[in-house]
Amino acid sequence: MPDVSTAPVFKLVRRTREPVAAQTLRSTVAAVISYVVALMVLPAQPAPLTAPLTALLVVQVTLYATLTTGIRRVNSVVAGVVVAIGFSALVGLTWWSLGLTIFAALIVGHLVRVSEFVPEVAISAMLVLGVTQVGSAAWHRILETLIGAGVGLLFNLLLAPPVWVQPAGASIEGLADDIGRMLRAMGDDVAGLGHVPVAHAAARLHEARRLDHAIVEVDASLRQAEESLLLNPRVRQGLLARVVLRTGLDTLEICAVVLRVLSRTMTDLAKFRTDESLFPADVAALLRELFGHMARAVESFARLTTTQVAANAEEAETRLTEALAAGRAVRDRVADLLLEDVQEHPRQWQLHGALLSEVDRILDELDVDKRGERLMQELDRRAAELGERHPRLAALAARLRGTGSAPSRPSVET
Template identity: 30%
Template sequence: MGQVRAVLTRVWAGRPTSVRASASRAWPVLVNLVRMTVGGVLAYLITLVVTDGPIDLTGSLTALLVMQASATGSMRMALVRVGAVVTGVGVALLVSIFVGLTWWSLAVVIFSSLLLARTFRLGNQALETPISGMLILAAAGQEIAAEVRLTTTTLVGAVIGIALPLLWPPAIPVPSASGAVRRVAAGLAAAFRDASVQVDERPVTRDSVEGHLDAVRAVTGDIGRASDEVSRVRDIWRWNTRAIGRADVGPLLQTGLESLQACAAAARALFIAMLREAPEEASADAFSDDVRSAYAVVLADLGECIDAFGRLVEAETQGEQAQLHEVLDENIELLRETRAILTELMLAEVDDTEQWLLRGSILRAVDEILQVLDARTRARNHDRWRSTQGDRPLPGATTASELVPLDRVLRWPGVARWPGRRRATGQVTPPPAPGPAPRG
């Protein structure tokens, strides 16, 4: 079972590890699928009302394309993608009115759409222009569409695709992004903890240091995924009605991730310096037993500090950071103490220039991490961020990722009468009021 979990972790980094985590990550995806489905069906129903005769699905098709464009992030990107869709639709409409679907009209639509996308500098969204045009051209070739029908249904789809994301905005993936940042910290912490155990149990060799360095480098993938998640939060936040009146936690996630990136860079520098000086065989250890024991404690403390910092960043997006600030501050103080002990032991055993370089590189890397993770500095930055946000509440998990707030669902009369409902919400049924004392 442990091997299966290891394989799953390697194949699917950041996978949910509990039923609750799986549900919290699957729910926003399901809600977005429902949004897209509702948009397509709604465009079809409106097409039935505004047109006569046989009905095609051009309106639903356009609505899906435009909704996909409008729900991805900032208004600027949305306008670019909507422009790509409308350009392709316009080209297809002109061709279908006079020609219909043939091999050479298809070639004209593709070439003209790509040319216009290049002219309008649509960039990465350029391919959506010919794709939209091809789909509209195919619909026009079904002996259903006249130019009025195509124009009407296309406009219906475009209006639905633009209006629905404003009325029913996409979920803001704050929990997913904070969890991704948390996984970066957990990966770095695990690398330091494993290194601590090996340094404490056996002499430092080149092979063991290479393993530690590979573990730190493996976190790079987690950093990239976390960066993508944070970027999604900041993009979707703009022009999203869910974000109205809510505090923007994007800067908290961004600065937290940048701090962890700095820690990862310092960790790589630390193990690279060790790799340069580490002996090939265990018999020629670069550290004495006392230094190795103190160094192992420092590595373990580094792991604890980084892990506490990751939990702190995640808690800041939930308004639960007060206790974790204290935890991080205590871990930092312990790390400073063990770092001072390690420094004294290293200085007492320096014999040559190579040892000076190795020990200086280790201590410098520890100092860099201490400076980056300073709890008091993080608290000041958080207070400064809070002052820019005023009294706006945080975008909790309910606001960020649920179509209907869970607490509202649980207040519905039918749900409130479910067996075990009070026990599930932590409410205790009060005992019945005592009746009158028996007579006689």
């Protein structure tokens, strides 16, 4: 009997659990089911392909997107059918009536706010206008769309779509790794190169500026994760997960901005000290150690933000606390040495002060206590917004908690 390896099978099973693979499989199955249902309800000729097309478009990566997309899709088809019925009652199908139909359908699409389905309004109008029995074609078009949207929505309700928190967490950790790598590289430049050429320091500055592109990509991934938590029956504490990830990204974004300013300070120092080292040897060695502690703090902060296991979170918090404590201790030693150096050589003392203040800002942003305060403030803000938008729901939640009434809003004196 030939030896058959099962590794490819296990690899395929693991891949089907990934969000992209799962979404591909879900969309295919939903489209096929909607086509079968349409064949059971509608005539086989012409083939009811609008139903699987609608299901394919409606089944999104999140339940919230599926619901909103389904509503816009149905609205676009209904609007196009109404436009076609109106024109068919007045004029026949000619080149100029077709142009007027498309023009009117596109305008109506923008008026009914169907977003990306504006062309669908014109497509539905053309398909209905081009048949002889307008009423029957219009009804079939609407029914196929309703079948596809209904199957797509039920498919996501019965089989909840994947939660995209893990890819978002990986993106956040990747951003933290980039920041940590840059901090270590800056420490190696100061201690290893001694004399840092202006061009080299400017290259580090450009590298820090490129972090903005990474932040945009991480933000897009996080938005998808936040949306996947909305209305998802598989998620119990969706609000908390969204707030933890969002506040974590906000902190890393601040660190990236401060890192860019820190790179600017190092570049300015390199411009003034073209024939000598940026710092004395003892200061340079401590700066390398300081930047190393800051890099570990940033990476530990990201792990603390993205971990979903209590034991791992406690371990990440311990590493973060240790890195921050070590960083602050080394920072104080650097400040003492820089003060002595400034007293002897008071050149560019303001850049030394800027360097220390930027280090302080990063260490302060990563502080564990500040992270807790930021989380509580954001949760309170979200709760207040929910109470303002849905006061009855807030009152019901207050009764269930046993408070008896919804939290009163502060009065405003005039």
